[in-house]
Amino acid sequence: MSDPTSSDTLLFLTDEQLRQGIEAMFFAYRGFTADPDRILATMAYGRAHHRAVHFIARAPGTTVTNLLSILGVTKQSLNRVLRSLIDDDLVEARVGSSDKRERNLYLTTKGTALERKLSDAQRTRMRAAYRAAGPQAVAGFRTVLETMMDGDLRRRYKALKEGGA
Amino acid sequence: MSDPTSSDTLLFLTDEQLRQGIEAMFFAYRGFTADPDRILATMAYGRAHHRAVHFIARAPGTTVTNLLSILGVTKQSLNRVLRSLIDDDLVEARVGSSDKRERNLYLTTKGTALERKLSDAQRTRMRAAYRAAGPQAVAGFRTVLETMMDGDLRRRYKALKEGGA
DNA sequence: TTGGAATGTCAACAAGGCTGTCCTAAGATG
DNA sequence: CATCTTAGGACAGCCTTGTTGACATTCCAA
Numbered sequence: 449m450s451d452p453t454s455s456d457t458l459l460f461l462t463d464e465q466l467r468q469g470i471e472a473m474f475f476a477y478r479g480f481t482a483d484p485d486r487i488l489a490t491m492a493y494g495r496a497h498h499r500a501v502h503f504i505a506r507a508p509g510t511t512v513t514n515l516l517s518i519l520g521v522t523k524q525s526l527n528r529v530l531r532s533l534i535d536d537d538l539v540e541a542r543v544g545s546s547d548k549r550e551r552n553l554y555l556t557t558k559g560t561a562l563e564r565k566l567s568d569a570q571r572t573r574m575r576a577a578y579r580a581a582g583p584q585a586v587a588g589f590r591t592v593l594e595t596m597m598d599g600d601l602r603r604r605y606k607a608l609k610e611g612g613a
Numbered sequence: 614m615s616d617p618t619s620s621d622t623l624l625f626l627t628d629e630q631l632r633q634g635i636e637a638m639f640f641a642y643r644g645f646t647a648d649p650d651r652i653l654a655t656m657a658y659g660r661a662h663h664r665a666v667h668f669i670a671r672a673p674g675t676t677v678t679n680l681l682s683i684l685g686v687t688k689q690s691l692n693r694v695l696r697s698l699i700d701d702d703l704v705e706a707r708v709g710s711s712d713k714r715e716r717n718l719y720l721t722t723k724g725t726a727l728e729r730k731l732s733d734a735q736r737t738r739m740r741a742a743y744r745a746a747g748p749q750a751v752a753g754f755r756t757v758l759e760t761m762m763d764g765d766l767r768r769r770y771k772a773l774k775e776g777g778a
Numbered sequence: 779t780t781g782g783a784a785t786g787t788c789a790a791c792a793a794g795g796c797t798g799t800c801c802t803a804a805g806a807t808g
Numbered sequence: 809c810a811t812c813t814t815a816g817g818a819c820a821g822c823c824t825t826g827t828t829g830a831c832a833t834t835c836c837a838a
Contacts, residue, residue, distance in 0.1 A: 460748045466736045467671075468774055469743070469755065470645075474664075475766045476758035477642050478685065480635075494824050499639075506632075512786060520643060525826055527787065549785040549834045571631045577760040578634070581753065583625045588746065588753020590634065593641035595742040601640045609633055661794060677816060690795055692817065714804050714815040 483569035496521075496529045498566055501555065504539060505563045506608065509552045511544070518604055538562060648734035661686075661694045663731055666720065669704060670728045671773065674717040676709070683769055703727060 484498050503518055504510060516526055530553070533539040538559035544550030555563060578586050597605060649663050668683055669675060681691055695718075698704040703724035709715030720728060743751050762770060 460751050461740055461743055463736060466739045466743065467732070469739050469751070470732075470735055471671075471770060471773060472755055472758040472762075473642070473645055475770045476761045477638070478766060479762040480638055482763055492823095496825060513784085521825080522827060523786070524788075524828085528825075531787090544785090547785080547835070551786070567632070567635075570635055571628060573761065574631045574634050575626055577757050578626055578631070580760040581756040584749070585753030585756040586625050586634070588750030589757035590637055591746040591750040592742050592754035593637040595745040596641045596738065597637075597644040598647055601643060605636060605640045608636060659793060678814090686794090687796060688816080689797085689818090693794075696817090709815090712805070712815080716816070 479573065480570070483573055484566045487566060487569060492532075496525065497533060500526065500529050500533060501538065501559060501563045502567065504553045504555055505560070505567075507611075508554050511550045511552060513550075515553065518608075520601070533559065644738065645735070648738055649731045652731060652734060657697075661690070662698060665691065665694050665698060666703065666724060666728045667732065669718045669720055670725070670732075672776075673719050676715045676717060677706075678715075680718065683773075685766075698724070 481495060485495065488494055488498060499519055500515065503515055507514075512523070512526065512530070516523060519526060530539065530541070534541055536558075537556055540554045540556055541551040542554065544552055581589070594602060594605070646660065650660065653659055653663060664684055665680065668680055672679075677688075677691070677695070681688060684691060695704065695706075699706055701723075702721055705719045705721050705724075706716040707719065709717055746754070759767060759770070
């Protein structure tokens with residue numbers, strides 16, 4: 449961009465650079481999930497519960513099918529997780545008003561509390577990384593992540609981003 | 614950095630921005646692993662095998678203990694994977710020459726072929742993302758990922774990066 | 779009104795994490 | 809030499825979370 453002959457521009461697509469990016473992604477994702485994982489380990493929950501709670505908080509009233517397509521897992525995977533969350537009174541599933549086949553999902557007070565705890569932990573790390581890296585780096589980070597998504601997921605991500613709170 | 618009053622600078626740390634970063638990370642990681650996963654699904658292997666093969670290719674002759682600490686799993690988890698890779702003649706474990714308790718791990722010809730197939734797929738996506746985003750964005754991407762790692766992992770990552778081919 | 783499609787539930791299985799125990803071989807140290 | 813520690817492996821068994829497949833309920837359209 450600024451200087452087309454800089455080593456940055458010439459080298460950022462070498463196999464070695466790409467492999468460093470791949471490894472960075474691997475190690476960073478571990479850091480990314482570390483804090484919520486630690487909290488979840490103290491209860492009988494895992495990452496799958498975190499994801500479900502996150503996206504229900506994000507779009508209250510969402511249906512099982514919708515959650516399914518966002519999370520990209522099979523019905524049974526999600527159902528098992530949802531079952532335990534409902535049994536433990538973290539999530540409420542109301543029968544759809546217009547279509548009675550659907551279940552609209554909401555967090556209970558307890559569920560909201562857990563969601564906040566988890567996302568606080570995750571946001572704290574994210575904030576530290578953002579702060580240390582600076583706005584320009586963050587913009588680049590976001591750009592690369594978005595182009596790395598699969599087409600279908602990218603659409604879902606953008607829909608969430610724009611429709612979001 | 615450039616303009617401390619730009620909306621970028623003012624807004625990049627809001628909870629909404631952080632949450633978008635979190636979701637971007639989630640969706641992007643799925644894209645990141647999608648191509649190798651598809652290849653692995655056609656054989657009797659999974660992500661765990663990919664990771665082992667990747668880091669053995671990266672540091673031929675590495676020991677089991679070293680791999681263990683890079684991957685951050687337990688002996689039994691790794692051993693199960695390593696066992697099948699050795700049995701299938703993708704990995705060779707040679708008794709250490711100086712310390713005979715150690716096993717030095719190497720890819721066989723077959724193992725090298727699989728590793729190349731997997732990493733080609735992953736690099737292709739990475740390259741497309743890098744190319745679309747541009748060098749500045751890539752630099753930012755890397756910076757944020759590095760600050761997002763846990764301290765211990767960051768050290769391992771940098772050691773790999775510098776020692777690397 | 780009847781048959782197909784859509785929504786969600788449940789049973790059963792596999793992969794890959796984890797713990798814990800026990801074992802051998804080999805290096806390190808008194 | 810005797811003992812302790814370290815590297816690696818084997819086995820049993822647990823948990824989470826992914827999978828497929830069968831099934832009930834509900835809606836909708838021919």
